[in-house]
Amino acid sequence: MDGIDKRLADSIDHRTGWLSQFDQWLEKNIKWCLLAPALVVVLVLGVYPLVYALEVSVSTFQISDLSPGEFVGLANYIKVLKDWHFWNVMRVTGSFVLIVVPTELLLGIVIAAAFDSDHPILPYIRTFLLIPAMIAPVAVAILWRLMYQSEIGVINYILSLIGISKVEWLGDPDVALFSVAIVDIWQWTPFVFLLVLAGFRGLPVDVIEAAEIDGASYLQSMFLVRIPLIKNVILVASILRFLDAVRAYDTIYVMTYGGPASSTDVYSMYTFREAFKWFNLGEAAALSILFLVILSVLVPLIFVKGLGFRIENI
Amino acid sequence: MRPPKPVWSIVLLLAITVLLTHCGAPSTEVAPTQTSVPPTPAEAKAEPTTPPAAPAEPTTPPAAPTQAEPVTLKIIETSEAHGYALQKLAPKYEEMTGTKVVVEIFPYDATYEKEVLMFSTGGSDYDLVAFDCIWAPLFQENGWLLDIAPYMNDPDLPDIKLDEFIPGLADYWDVVGDAVYGIPHDYTAVILAYRTDLFEEAGIPGPPQTWEEFHEYAKRLTKDTDGDGKIDQYGFIWHGGIPDSAYGDWIVRVQGFKLPEDQIEHVLNAEATETRFMKYPYGVKALQALLDSMPYAPEGAVGWGYGESIQNFTQGVGAMYLDWQVMFSEFNDPEKSAIAGKVAFAVPPTWEEKNYVVGGWHLAINKFSKHPEEAYKFLAWIASDEGQKAMIEAGSLTPYKKFVFESEEYTSKYPVFVPMGQIAEGRTFGAARTKHFVEMQQILFEQLQAAFTGQKSAEEALQQAAIEIDALLQE
Numbered sequence: 001m002d003g004i005d006k007r008l009a010d011s012i013d014h015r016t017g018w019l020s021q022f023d024q025w026l027e028k029n030i031k032w033c034l035l036a037p038a039l040v041v042v043l044v045l046g047v048y049p050l051v052y053a054l055e056v057s058v059s060t061f062q063i064s065d066l067s068p069g070e071f072v073g074l075a076n077y078i079k080v081l082k083d084w085h086f087w088n089v090m091r092v093t094g095s096f097v098l099i100v101v102p103t104e105l106l107l108g109i110v111i112a113a114a115f116d117s118d119h120p121i122l123p124y125i126r127t128f129l130l131i132p133a134m135i136a137p138v139a140v141a142i143l144w145r146l147m148y149q150s151e152i153g154v155i156n157y158i159l160s161l162i163g164i165s166k167v168e169w170l171g172d173p174d175v176a177l178f179s180v181a182i183v184d185i186w187q188w189t190p191f192v193f194l195l196v197l198a199g200f201r202g203l204p205v206d207v208i209e210a211a212e213i214d215g216a217s218y219l220q221s222m223f224l225v226r227i228p229l230i231k232n233v234i235l236v237a238s239i240l241r242f243l244d245a246v247r248a249y250d251t252i253y254v255m256t257y258g259g260p261a262s263s264t265d266v267y268s269m270y271t272f273r274e275a276f277k278w279f280n281l282g283e284a285a286a287l288s289i290l291f292l293v294i295l296s297v298l299v300p301l302i303f304v305k306g307l308g309f310r311i312e313n314i
Numbered sequence: 315m316r317p318p319k320p321v322w323s324i325v326l327l328l329a330i331t332v333l334l335t336h337c338g339a340p341s342t343e344v345a346p347t348q349t350s351v352p353p354t355p356a357e358a359k360a361e362p363t364t365p366p367a368a369p370a371e372p373t374t375p376p377a378a379p380t381q382a383e384p385v386t387l388k389i390i391e392t393s394e395a396h397g398y399a400l401q402k403l404a405p406k407y408e409e410m411t412g413t414k415v416v417v418e419i420f421p422y423d424a425t426y427e428k429e430v431l432m433f434s435t436g437g438s439d440y441d442l443v444a445f446d447c448i449w450a451p452l453f454q455e456n457g458w459l460l461d462i463a464p465y466m467n468d469p470d471l472p473d474i475k476l477d478e479f480i481p482g483l484a485d486y487w488d489v490v491g492d493a494v495y496g497i498p499h500d501y502t503a504v505i506l507a508y509r510t511d512l513f514e515e516a517g518i519p520g521p522p523q524t525w526e527e528f529h530e531y532a533k534r535l536t537k538d539t540d541g542d543g544k545i546d547q548y549g550f551i552w553h554g555g556i557p558d559s560a561y562g563d564w565i566v567r568v569q570g571f572k573l574p575e576d577q578i579e580h581v582l583n584a585e586a587t588e589t590r591f592m593k594y595p596y597g598v599k600a601l602q603a604l605l606d607s608m609p610y611a612p613e614g615a616v617g618w619g620y621g622e623s624i625q626n627f628t629q630g631v632g633a634m635y636l637d638w639q640v641m642f643s644e645f646n647d648p649e650k651s652a653i654a655g656k657v658a659f660a661v662p663p664t665w666e667e668k669n670y671v672v673g674g675w676h677l678a679i680n681k682f683s684k685h686p687e688e689a690y691k692f693l694a695w696i697a698s699d700e701g702q703k704a705m706i707e708a709g710s711l712t713p714y715k716k717f718v719f720e721s722e723e724y725t726s727k728y729p730v731f732v733p734m735g736q737i738a739e740g741r742t743f744g745a746a747r748t749k750h751f752v753e754m755q756q757i758l759f760e761q762l763q764a765a766f767t768g769q770k771s772a773e774e775a776l777q778q779a780a781i782e783i784d785a786l787l788q789e
Contacts, residue, residue, distance in 0.1 A: 277753075
């Protein structure tokens with residue numbers, strides 16, 4: 001039987017020799033084969049547009065026929081850097097990020113800590129808390145714009161009932177950015193809450209119980225045990241919110257259009273105007289590349305150097 | 315037993331991946347709003363956008379194509395009354411002529427983007443394009459619109475009489491030398507809406523004729539009506555929150571000044587190479603007048619767009635309101651307005667001369683259209699008296715032909731037509747005629763808002779705007 005099996009196996013190997021070679025090649029290069037479709041997508045949708053944007057950013061773009069035009073070197077970059085709008089949007093975007101990201105993280109952690117319990121009512125309340133994150137940003141912006149109306153809006157009406165004089169939520173340049181930030185915080189804190197809650201729920205129970213047995217109070221357990229254990233979750237949430245906040249556009253566009261007096265004019269709005277309202281595509285491309293460079297420097301600085309985030313801990 | 319090799323499962327996985335990517339992603343195109351005339355599947359499929367060979371400028375219209383298939387004209391419009399009116403009239407036109415018309419409607423910004431992108435790629439997706447008059451210089455200078463003068467001169471085709479339109483529309487925006495690049499099909503002017511009941515209560519005999527009167531009336535009409543120490547009735551409503559509205563509130567005050575001899579309009583010189591509103595005093599005076607009146611308007615109006623100002627006026631917050639008359643359709647509608655029946659309309663105040671700012675949307679033929687003659691016939695119908703009447707009946711209450719304002723039938727039925735007709739008899743101006751208008755308006759918006767919020771004086775704000783716009787015009 002063994003002899004017959006061996007002769008049979010040898011004859012099969014002989015007839016399917018090319019398959020055997022292919023099989024060996026595949027086993028050696030399996031990772032590239034599996035990565036190939038994703039790599040193609042990244043090349044086509046990511047790398048090519050980036051290279052094209054680089055080309056456009058160093059040329060004069062002709063709107064009449066959408067051709068790159070002549071090479072102008074760094075002229076578009078210099079023009080952008082000399083424009084007061086660039087520094088204004090950098091300041092406004094930076095301020096917006098500094099307001100919304102830490103606030104959302106803090107609120108998200110606090111709410112997640114409150115919901116980290118097995119009380120039967122909590123899942124139902126949790127569902128309601130997630131509703132803001134499920135609404136389209138434009139709808140949220142329209143809703144809040146109506147509520148913020150100074151004369152007939154509900155927020156000023158409620159404030160008037162408790163004796164507070166009306167606030168020009170979207171008409172006062174000193175207040176408008178905070179007003180827009182409140183909307184972002186209202187909408188995206190649930191997202192942070194969800195991530196952090198998942199982190200808390202995934203913690204090993206024995207570690208927490210051990211801390212309690214050792215006499216740790218609730219706050220000590222929270223700050224010295226639980227939060228350090230979900231540090232990576234918090235850092236992932238902060239990176240995601242950071243990247244979303246620097247690209248904020250639709251909410252601000254609907255609520256304030258960048259005003260009043262450019263006090264809510266963020267980077268994406270400025271870039272969009274240059275690209276699609278005025279078709280200054282060379283300058284818009286230069287703005288996009290500059291933005292990429294700035295983020296490429298900032299993200300490692302803040303999240304790796306600053307907060308000690310390690311790539312291998314993802 | 316040896317475990318099965320993963321070869322075929324991996325090959326199968328790759329094959330599935332290739333098949334899925336080959337099927338392609340769904341289109342992310344924003345679906346246009348179409349209500350009365352849904353396209354057939356053939357029409358819904360986008361036309362190819364490969365740039366055609368550069369066509370020679372026709373001196374005579376091309377011969378009518380012999381086509382067995384009925385022609386379908388596609389029109390791109392915006393979400394305003396004239397767009398919806400064209401949609402409603404499409405079946406009527408098809409019934410009359412056999413030419414099918416499909417009207418696709420988009421929001422304002424999307425209309426602009428789609429048109430520019432279509433023209434830039436030499437696309438013929440749409441045969442006829444509706445555009446805001448301020449876009450006309452850009453479209454014309456890039457050679458994107460078909461010159462219809464040869465068609466107008468063709469005795470076998472219907473005529474379009476340009477002198478039958480409201481002055482300041484076709485003559486200012488569509489006629490360039492001997493060429494004619496389109497027709498107006500929407501006429502808007504800045505009109506004053508005012509509360510007759512509040513005027514009567516305050517003993518004011520009628521609408522203000524001058525800006526000085528406007529300021530005085532606004533002051534008198536600003537009051538605390540319920541005795542709680544807070545102002546709840548304002549003299550006027552305005553809106554500084556978006557470029558178009560901020561510019562509009564300034565320019566309506568600029569236009570009332572006498573135009574200097576060497577000027578054709580108040581903002582730019584005749585060649586559109588430099589600004590004029592700082593070389594003459596009217597720019598700063600107009601802005602200062604608005605700033606001086608701001609205490610008699612809601613403080614938040616600096617951030618309002620059209621929506622907020624309409625809402626506040628219809629809720630009775632203000633006694634006067636200046637805006638494009640197309641915004642006034644709800645004021646006397648009892649279902650939408652708390653002040654229905656209490657609003658009258660008048661021409662805006664002035665300083666020295668009866669100059670008025672007018673604007674509106676125009677309709678033109680895409681230079682790359684495959685059906686230019688059929689498109690011209692549609693234009694000619696819209697430009698005719700019959701077409702104008704049809705547009706009004708279809709709900710576009712922004713008539714563009716003079717006879718409407720001379721007709722008792724229309725002016726008695728639509729009171730807002732009275733001041734519109736008076737404006738048409740005055741000296742009318744379009745906005746500054748430059749392909750950089752959209753960018754220029756943004757620059758003015760930013761500086762005007764700096765003045766509105768007290769960050770700059772009127773002079774500083776306009777000086778900075780002039781510097782930036784002059785640099786832009788020199789590019």
